[in-house]
Amino acid sequence: MFVQTQDTPNPNSLKFLPGRTVLDSGTMDFASPRDAHTSALARQLFRIEGVKSVFLGPDFITISRSDENMEWKVIKPDVFAAIMDFFASGLPVVNEDSTPSADTAPADDDDEVVAMIKELLDTRIRPTVQEDGGDIVYRGFEDGVVKLKLQGSCTSCPSSIVTLKSGIQNMLQFYVPEVESVEEVKDEDDEEAAQV
Numbered sequence: 001m002f003v004q005t006q007d008t009p010n011p012n013s014l015k016f017l018p019g020r021t022v023l024d025s026g027t028m029d030f031a032s033p034r035d036a037h038t039s040a041l042a043r044q045l046f047r048i049e050g051v052k053s054v055f056l057g058p059d060f061i062t063i064s065r066s067d068e069n070m071e072w073k074v075i076k077p078d079v080f081a082a083i084m085d086f087f088a089s090g091l092p093v094v095n096e097d098s099t100p101s102a103d104t105a106p107a108d109d110d111d112e113v114v115a116m117i118k119e120l121l122d123t124r125i126r127p128t129v130q131e132d133g134g135d136i137v138y139r140g141f142e143d144g145v146v147k148l149k150l151q152g153s154c155t156s157c158p159s160s161i162v163t164l165k166s167g168i169q170n171m172l173q174f175y176v177p178e179v180e181s182v183e184e185v186k187d188e189d190d191e192e193a194a195q196v
Contacts, residue, residue, distance in 0.1 A: 003018050022041075023094070030042045030056075038094055051065065063075070121148075136149065145180060149186070
């Protein structure tokens with residue numbers, strides 16, 4: 001097994017490409033070790049000193065480091081070893097009872113505007129964001145405001161506001177005139193992790 005790395009726009013996140021499927025569908029974001037109870041792979045990665053968060057994508061794993069003074073050359077060998085050992089074990093990446101998030105998929109009860117927003121997020125925006133080692137999760141649309149949660153390398157990326165406002169907001173406004181703005185929302189767990 002040959003694991004490659006790819007830089008992300010966030011200097012504190014690195015994308016690891018194991019050359020095989022990580023998740024069959026969706027993505028999973030683990031902001032802290034206590035979130036990792038559903039994934040043996042994430043639990044193993046959190047044991048490595050310097051790992052702050054783990055994000056699993058379809059064919060990649062994004063690791064965010066806890067401290068910018070912790071050098072990648074120190075963390076990378078342990079991450080490579082953990083990934084290779086895990087895939088050699090044959091264990092499932094996630095527990096059977098846990099499901100990756102795929103909430104941008106249109107639902108039957110979505111109105112036309114929400115369905116269009118989700119379609120654009122799923123087909124045009126998410127693939128680009130995942131290319132950079134992150135993801136976006138749809139959290140709602142009310143009073144002209146699309147609410148999105150950033151995951152993976154996007155969580156603490158210095159350019160995430162530019163991505164939201166210039167990239168995502170402009171595209172959504174172009175195709176869906178009802179969209180007035182895009183805002184990032186954070187869960188309580190995210191805010192606790194950011195304070196640590």
